[in-house]
Amino acid sequence: MSKPVKDMIASEYGRRFEGVTGAVVVEIRGLDGKATTNMRGKLREKGIRVTIVKNALARRSFRGSPLGSLEKALKGPSALLTGPESAVLVAREIVKMAEAEKKVVLKGALFDGEYYDGEEGVKKLGSFPTREEAQAKVVTLVLSPARNIMGVVKTIQEKLEKGEAIAKIA
Numbered sequence: 001m002s003k004p005v006k007d008m009i010a011s012e013y014g015r016r017f018e019g020v021t022g023a024v025v026v027e028i029r030g031l032d033g034k035a036t037t038n039m040r041g042k043l044r045e046k047g048i049r050v051t052i053v054k055n056a057l058a059r060r061s062f063r064g065s066p067l068g069s070l071e072k073a074l075k076g077p078s079a080l081l082t083g084p085e086s087a088v089l090v091a092r093e094i095v096k097m098a099e100a101e102k103k104v105v106l107k108g109a110l111f112d113g114e115y116y117d118g119e120e121g122v123k124k125l126g127s128f129p130t131r132e133e134a135q136a137k138v139v140t141l142v143l144s145p146a147r148n149i150m151g152v153v154k155t156i157q158e159k160l161e162k163g164e165a166i167a168k169i170a
Contacts, residue, residue, distance in 0.1 A: 091126035
């Protein structure tokens with residue numbers, strides 16, 4: 001491959017992955033055409049993009065960018081999976097697919113500047129809550145004491161309305 005072609009591919013990677021801060025790297029070698037097409041279709045339905053990359057050109061393109069940490073995973077045949085939302089959702093989807101299709105190799109992932117190595121790393125990332133799930137959990141935890149207090153206030157109100165005395169707690 002000539003240098004101008006390599007430069008063109010590297011600049012295309014830079015353009016395509018501009019602003020991307022999280023991704024999952026997999027190896028899909030060994031999948032037949034039908035399995036690959038099915039996997040890509042299912043991922044596309046979830047908004048996840050699969051891009052087969054040339055490792056050396058991807059490493060060169062990602063150097064100095066948020067995706068630079070993926071360099072460790074870019075060895076051997078590699079496909080980069082990115083999504084419109086969080087890399088956590090991408091990891092969840094590909095982990096489910098890898099359980100069904102044993103030929104998919106989970107090589108690594110990047111999320112929020114943190115690199116997750118190998119299959120265990122990708123599975124760990126997939127187990128994290130998304131930003132929305134984490135926010136919902138925090139709101140629930142913050143509101144729980146308020147609900148308990150409101151329950152006590154409601155009980156006191158009902159007793160007072162019935163004319164019952166409220167006993168002092170010692």
